Amino acid sequence: MDGVGYLFCAPLIVGVLAFAIYPMFAALYLSFHQTVGNQMSGKWVGANNYAYALHDPIFWQAIRNTLFMGVFSVALGIGLSFVLATLINSLKWNFGKNVFKAVYFLPNVVSAVATSLLFSFLFYPSKEGLLNFVIGLFGIEPVGWFTNPSVSRFSIVLMSLWGALGYNTIIFLAGLQSVPRDLHEAAEVDGANALRRWLHVTIPYLRPIFVFMLVMGTIGSMKRFTDVWLIGGTAGNPGGSLMTVVLYIYRNAFLAGQMGLATAASYLLFLMILVLTAVMMLLNRRKNSMD
Template structure:
């Protein structure tokens, strides 16, 4: 009998709600596949961050235990002249690396993108990306050979042809930081250039054609179409490059050692953290410095994002 007939006879029929099971077979399969990633994030990311935060309030020579000291570690770091010197060195090399790296890679990407022959474009892509295949350790050894302070260094040998005295690239405190920047650019340009080339392919050709009709030359098209259209990509590359520059460690450690020689000019914040953690056995001070570095990077990122939103609003 149909529901309509049952209602007409006056029978009260209790309608059963269609309750969905909390865990269906598909839900369990999804949880099972995502569990390794979730567990990995909790164990290798969240747990170390929370543990380091707790350790930063303790006086400890290891990763476990220690006496609770409150903000003493943060006070020690913020009043340590070596920390401020390392922060200055990091910012100095970081600003130069980001400005030169992002701008030069964007210009190179524009030039490669405008090459009319596909084979030559692929050739230049491979040439500029090749340094990214080489490890940073091998790169540091290579540049130690190129920037050898004596006349036997390749770069100083070439400078000697034009009568310039040998330069202490990695031994002169006033030059060593800029030498690290040059070494960074060698590997930085390749990755950034490939990203910018991919972004340039997304710019609509209609905009260039309309600009050509209005009589715009290549420079005006690049300034008023290409650059504004790729502004989000430029911001992304600046933020990523800034974060990478603030975490500089391997190259300065291989070149200047744990002391950041010459004269501490290559001492970065991460190297300062390494010295306190593994050479001075002050894990509490090292974790406090790492969280101060985290706050600095967070503030810089927020400022860049806020300035971008303000410019878009204007």
């Protein structure tokens, strides 16, 4: 009977080995080779691909752009979604709660392609763009949202906020509804007003959700590709301001035909995500131990 359990697990184990474990080790092996075209084998060059990526200014530009857009997307996304969730949760009318949840979650089901097309129209650089038309009514000159290197990264942050705000709000709303009413009643008896209860009861109780949102948001932002590729192309225009690490990997793998360099950059990205996640988890564990 013991062997029957392993037999039922065999398809899953084979699938994980074939489509997860093997590709990881194959990519690691390939990262130590110099390849030509889309070949999956080549000349052994040791750590040269890693050294080349670490000395490539485009790779470091991609890291800076990725971190810049990621920090603002995650910080603003978590903060705004928590405030919205708090406001929705404070509504007394259940129908109103459902309406707001549906409205805010709707952008999450829109594809990245449709979102990019929508914001390309909204952020059109001339006066024909909707946003430039609106700010033009107040005498403000048109802004090159996706054509000015100093502004384009903020435009991507705004676009990503619109798409992810609803999902984050739903997660926080579920957490807010799980906060025990006894905690708020006890704090109210001690003389705490609504703001103090929100700061000293609600937020500490939802710390695991904040950590979850922070970790998942960081991982997602470090893998940013679709929106910057659709808006800025393979060069990350304007002026490379939208070049991200994943876009750098894509360019080297499928345009330059350097699969070894691309896989080396992929493992460097993996190490970055691993370090950032580990730091956040350690800080959270230290905070829990101090409480």
